[in-house]
Amino acid sequence: MRQDVARAYAPTNRPRLSQGVRQFVTFTLSAFLALALMANAVFERFDSLRLGAAVAILIVLQTLVCPWLLLMREFVVYGAFAAYMMLSLLWAPDPLLGMNSVLPALDFVLILVLFASLLTYGGVRPTVDGAFAGLLAGAVYYTASTRFPFIYPENFPYNAAASMYLFGLFITCLWGWNRKLRLVPISVGLVLIMLIASTTSIKTNLGVLLGIVAAGITYRRRSWGALRRNALQFIVIAGLLLYAALSSQAVIKSVEVGLMRVSLGTEVLTGKDKSQDEGATQLGLGLRERWESEGVAGWVRNPVFGYGVEAFRADIGITSHSTPVDLLYNFGLIGFGLFYSIFAVLVLRLIRAAKESESGPQPLIFGGIVCYVFISLSGTMFYNAFLAAFIATSCALLRYVRVHVDGSQVSCIDTSA
Numbered sequence: 301m302r303q304d305v306a307r308a309y310a311p312t313n314r315p316r317l318s319q320g321v322r323q324f325v326t327f328t329l330s331a332f333l334a335l336a337l338m339a340n341a342v343f344e345r346f347d348s349l350r351l352g353a354a355v356a357i358l359i360v361l362q363t364l365v366c367p368w369l370l371l372m373r374e375f376v377v378y379g380a381f382a383a384y385m386m387l388s389l390l391w392a393p394d395p396l397l398g399m400n401s402v403l404p405a406l407d408f409v410l411i412l413v414l415f416a417s418l419l420t421y422g423g424v425r426p427t428v429d430g431a432f433a434g435l436l437a438g439a440v441y442y443t444a445s446t447r448f449p450f451i452y453p454e455n456f457p458y459n460a461a462a463s464m465y466l467f468g469l470f471i472t473c474l475w476g477w478n479r480k481l482r483l484v485p486i487s488v489g490l491v492l493i494m495l496i497a498s499t500t501s502i503k504t505n506l507g508v509l510l511g512i513v514a515a516g517i518t519y520r521r522r523s524w525g526a527l528r529r530n531a532l533q534f535i536v537i538a539g540l541l542l543y544a545a546l547s548s549q550a551v552i553k554s555v556e557v558g559l560m561r562v563s564l565g566t567e568v569l570t571g572k573d574k575s576q577d578e579g580a581t582q583l584g585l586g587l588r589e590r591w592e593s594e595g596v597a598g599w600v601r602n603p604v605f606g607y608g609v610e611a612f613r614a615d616i617g618i619t620s621h622s623t624p625v626d627l628l629y630n631f632g633l634i635g636f637g638l639f640y641s642i643f644a645v646l647v648l649r650l651i652r653a654a655k656e657s658e659s660g661p662q663p664l665i666f667g668g669i670v671c672y673v674f675i676s677l678s679g680t681m682f683y684n685a686f687l688a689a690f691i692a693t694s695c696a697l698l699r700y701v702r703v704h705v706d707g708s709q710v711s712c713i714d715t716s717a
Contacts, residue, residue, distance in 0.1 A: 392608025
């Protein structure tokens with residue numbers, strides 16, 4: 301079996317803690333990590349510095365229980381990207397402003413290492429269970445504190461909230477992948493889809509749709525089999541949720557607004573004419589086109605190295621709201637190639653996984669890749685914390701090597717491990 305370029309080797313001595321205790325600790329650390337990611341996404345006070353400190357503490361606790369950390373080729377590539385980002389501070393127009401990207405990028409590295417290490421050495425099931433519990437608890441608290449989706453809060457961070465619910469949807473699907481009890485993951489998954497629609501984030505809604513379609517087409521047989529096995533539960537639960545939603549006019553309005561914005565976004569992609577009622581969308585599209593034009597024009601003048609971290613924001617006054625444009629303008633072809641090569645390596649892992657095994661969450665991971673790549677076209681994603689957690693999870697689950705922990709063999713491609 302082909303091994304990773306960089307990996308952590310388990311020592312021969314047995315860990316002192318029992319397997320049950322390790323799994324409980326893994327569950328707890330994973331739950332706290334999920335809560336930290338959610339707090340960073342939707343609460344301004346929990347900034348990148350606090351998130352980094354929280355993840356660092358969790359890493360220390362993880363190494364006390366299981367003194368091994370996983371290093372994979374995708375992590376090395378992103379580490380090189382983060383290092384180049386920090387190097388570009390030397391020629392950036394505003395190094396202090398550049399820290400707005402550097403700190404989240406460092407958090408990205410820590411999240412990659414921690415989440416993958418928990419999955420590999422703590423166990424897939426306790427890690428996914430902990431993340432699922434943490435995300436569920438965080439979502440309930442967020443609804444209780446903001447009353448979303450029953451009301452649309454003032455200054456609502458709709459893209460950040462959509463990103464939070466999107467990763468929750470991924471973890472929910474992963475949690476229910478090999479479980480006989482389908483009611484909980486289907487119910488929670490459908491609620492999360494409704495919440496994503498209610499955020500009115502066009503790119504996230506379209507990304508979810510494209511991811512589902514791409515996974516369904518690429519993995520036709522497995523997708524059709526899963527749909528056939530769960531059709532009855534899906535119809536019943538969807539009917540109950542629809543009935544519950546119809547009893548709340550606020551929820552109906554939020555979902556309608558979200559679906560309307562998704563429809564407008566689809567029309568923008570297909571190039572259809574706009575009516576006068578869509579003036580705001582036209583204005584937003586016009587601004588994005590101008591940012592894209594200015595970003596590409598600037599990149600052409602310095603195509604290899606870029607102008608330095610946060611140079612686009614310093615020169616234009618705002619980010620381009622597009623990962624490719626920001627990467628090309630700020631970091632040139634070097635940064636662009638380093639970041640997007642991570643997705644390329646993930647796709648290669650999926651191709652090899654298809655040859656190795658027909659089981660596992662490959663369709664879910666492929667759908668997530670398509671979704672996140674699409675979102676990156678109209679959003680700044682190269683330091684998004686939830687993307688880091690997705691990449692770490694996908695890498696750990698698609699590893700071919702089998703790591704021996706406490707004398708037992710743990711397979712990282714089988715979520716039942």
